Amino acid sequence: MREFLINVTRYPRYLVAFSLGVIESVVGPMARRRSNPVTAVALVGALISGGVSLTLVLRAMVTAPVS
Incomplete structure (x- = not known):
């Protein structure tokens, strides 16, 4: 044990x-890569969209109806 x-x-x-x-x-x-402004904006956008996607997926998984 x-x-x-x-x-x-x-x-x-x-x-x-x-x-x-x-x-x-x-x-x-x-x-x-954060020193380039275009890349920094793209990274921020990717992080925000990833967070929103994760939030929506988890919310859908939690509130899914049970059949």
């Missing part, structure tokens, strides 16, 4: 490390 609990405690650490790695690999290149 002790080995099982040790394995279970590894998963949250793995999730945090994986998430931080993905965020760093996405934000790093974007941060280098």
Whole structure:
């Protein structure tokens, strides 16, 4: 049972490390390109549209009628 609990405690650490790695690999290149105004506007637009899309999808999933 002790080995099982040790394995279970590894998963949250793995999730945090994986998430931080993905965020760093996405934000790093974007941060280098922010000096160009056209690219900065495009990045802001992409972030806003991604947030709106995510919000609409999650709202549709939560309020979907159950048949």
